[in-house]
Amino acid sequence: MNTALRETDWLLKDAVVTEAVQLIEQTGPLDDAAAMREATLAKASSTSRITHRANVLGERIGLQAELLRAWHWAPWVGLGLVILVVMAGLSLAGNVVGGSERRINIMVALVSLLGVHLLTLLLWLAGLVLPLTSFNTSLGWLWMALTARVAGGKRGQAPVLLRAATQLLGRARLVPWAFGFVSHCIWALSFAAVLGALLFALAFRSYTLSWETTILEPGFFVNGVKWLGWAPGLLGFPVPDASTVLAPIAGPAEQRDWALWLTGCIVTYGLLPRIFFAVVSALVWQRRKRHLRPDLAQPYYVKLLARLEAMAPASIVDGDPGFVRGQSPVGLGAGETSDKQVLVGFELPEETPWPPAGLPPSIAPVLHVDGSAGQRHAVLATIGRLRPRTLLMACHAASSPDRGTERLLRELLTHCGECRLWLMSGDEAARGRWRRWLGDVGLDRIKACDDLAATLASP
Structure with missing residues (x-):
């Protein structure tokens, strides 16, 4: 975590409000749940998020x-x-x-x-x-x-x-x-x-x-x-x-x-x-x-920066330079697939119940990939043999998509008619991050849904 200010120009008004909030919180922390959420969602650096949080709190208390x-x-x-x-x-x-x-x-x-x-x-x-x-x-x-x-x-x-x-x-x-x-x-x-x-x-x-x-x-x-x-x-x-x-x-x-x-x-x-x-x-x-800016080396700001970083959406890492962005693999045609619907769980946390309850009988088989190369190859072999009409892949929305995720999806798309993502256990910001990522890597033909029912009902 970098606690040094990289911005060269903090507006005097923002600096005074930020410092005033710090002085007020010396007598006890303010209720900042909403302010922290707004600051976390702001597309800015960590130091600017501190200012954003202080401005939200300052508006509430009249600064x-x-x-x-x-x-x-x-x-x-x-x-x-x-x-x-x-x-x-x-x-x-x-x-x-x-x-x-x-x-x-x-x-x-x-x-x-x-x-x-x-x-x-x-x-x-x-x-x-x-x-x-x-x-x-x-x-x-x-x-x-x-x-x-x-x-x-x-x-x-x-x-x-x-x-x-x-x-x-x-x-x-x-x-x-x-x-x-x-x-x-x-x-x-x-x-x-x-x-x-x-x-x-x-x-x-x-x-x-x-x-x-x-x-x-x-x-x-x-x-x-x-x-x-x-x-x-x-x-x-x-x-x-x-x-x-x-x-x-x-x-x-x-x-x-x-x-x-x-x-x-x-x-x-x-x-x-x-x-x-x-x-x-x-x-x-x-x-x-x-x-004229707050001293972010003070313990108060160090703790605040740590809270903001903990709440910030995980960044997308390890982009794959081997694929041309904007190009999506062509799936199988209607006459080349079976009528099967296959569900694959991808790198889900250990505490996630699997298979999930309430699956319709039309979804079979139910597979799981823990991220190892052996399991990836086994799943690809199974999907290549079944050639399903619809492949449903369940992902942990709070995790970050990376190059391995992109490569697996591209390979799966060549063995099925349609691929859909079920984004499990994440907030709206996390799901939005996945949807943006799909567009950035050229996989926007894959539909991402919030729950299993919506995933099955997607056209």
């Missing part, structure tokens, strides 16, 4: 319906978070430029506008290299948790779907990238709104930008402005020199440089990093999203 509601609410919840963060950013910008004296302390403004952003960004970067297990404080996790709460409430299936999605993300090593993408996008929109409000205020009002201190040396601010202005300077933003920083009263030109330096710092250390890491997160998502 897909709740997941659909989550997809519907997710963009609206995200929009609400964006609005909240943007309003917070605008409030900070208003505090920076909204003073009645129209004086801006540039260092306080930088800390106010970039402090929380830089702290959360550093925590996110640390989570990429350190074995951190929780990103529950990120805006991405908040978005997912709020979406689950809005979609399903406390009593629905949303909590287990949330756990399933988180487990899949963790297994694919996508937790920081998925949550980070949402967080970076929200922060980028917030900085865009802050910059718009800041530039509008600085463009149409007159402000005095300066720095103040009680215990720090002036040289600290000279070096701070120089270091912080290095990256914005690469983008063309002006950097006030030491004389401008130390000047007690700055002129209009210097005030303009201060304003653009502050704007450049927000763009360089706030907006651009968030845009960059949002793009990186999206690229990593695209590269790793194929790994």
